[in-house]
Amino acid sequence: MQIPTNTKSCDLISPELRNLLLSIGTKKKIYKNDFLFREGKEANEIYLLQSGIVQISKLTYGGKQLLFRVCKKHDIVGALTSFAGDPRFLLSCNVFTDGEVIGIKKDLLEKELLSNSTLTLEFIRWESAHMRKFQSKFRDLLLNGKKGALYSTLIRFSNSYGIETNNEILINLVITNQELGDFCATTKESVNRMLNELRQKNVISIDANAKITIHDIAFLRETIGCEYCPIEI
Incomplete structure (x- = not known):
């Protein structure tokens, strides 16, 4: 990382x-x-x-x-x-x-x-x-499973490392799928599959430097029932 x-x-x-x-x-x-x-x-x-x-x-x-x-x-x-x-x-x-x-x-x-x-x-x-x-990290994992854990992790990264341009958010962080898996208590293979699904839906894209751009953060929030908590949470 x-x-x-x-x-x-x-x-x-x-x-x-x-x-x-x-x-x-x-x-x-x-x-x-x-x-x-x-x-x-x-x-x-x-x-x-x-x-x-x-x-x-x-x-x-x-x-x-x-x-x-x-x-x-x-x-x-x-x-x-x-x-x-x-x-x-x-x-x-x-x-x-x-x-x-x-x-x-x-x-x-x-x-x-x-x-x-x-x-x-x-x-x-x-x-x-x-x-x-x-508590919110456990809530995301328990209520929404691995997908919820990944989506909430992407949202948190966008808050901490995001660069917003033209309604898109570049997560200015190089992180491997294995490391993402550690944030979600799941395997690299599961992360690969979930990221590919998001790419097919044009929710995210991943550049040659392995940095993720979120094109539709509303999709991530709505899928996990994000409460729009304060940014520090």
């Missing part, structure tokens, strides 16, 4: 909250193919990415990997269980490229936030938005 440098971001936090995280955190190096954290393990820290790329995923009951997010500089990861007793990571974080993170102890963060109601509210709102993303 090649992440473009001009990626839109819906994860930006205020300078005040970022400065707080930086002031109480500790720098750590991360290395490709390592896990920053694994689901089910005790969650004592959250992380602010300074460089590198990580992937957030979960294993399904069938043993397949369901990929949720690809995170980069300035993204926060591991923060879905703050303020909870005996917190455990709900997801896993695999390091895709070498980089650096700021590790923030949750008990220290909670102590600092309790003394600043404005930043506490911002953090809770941020965490709530990510929980909604987590």
Whole structure:
């Protein structure tokens, strides 16, 4: 997967909250193919990415990997269980490229936030938005199956990496069908078949660089009953 440098971001936090995280955190190096954290393990820290790329995923009951997010500089990861007793990571974080993170102890963060109601509210709102993303991903997969998972993934990519021209949206991201399959908890072959169906209906096209252009995003939204949620979801 090649992440473009001009990626839109819906994860930006205020300078005040970022400065707080930086002031109480500790720098750590991360290395490709390592896990920053694994689901089910005790969650004592959250992380602010300074460089590198990580992937957030979960294993399904069938043993397949369901990929949720690809995170980069300035993204926060591991923060879905703050303020909870005996917190455990709900997801896993695999390091895709070498980089650096700021590790923030949750008990220290909670102590600092309790003394600043404005930043506490911002953090809770941020965490709530990510929980909604987590839930909506499962909803798409459970209610609409593999097709729903693929269609919603294309919609999300169009929001994060889309370049809109003449009512079409170029997803400015190079991603393989296997990687798309990881986002949908399905096989590369199933993704091939579903993409071919969309091409035959002129809903999408794929150029020589393997970048997808969406010609009819309304078709994708209507097929899965998209609720037109806020772009951050």
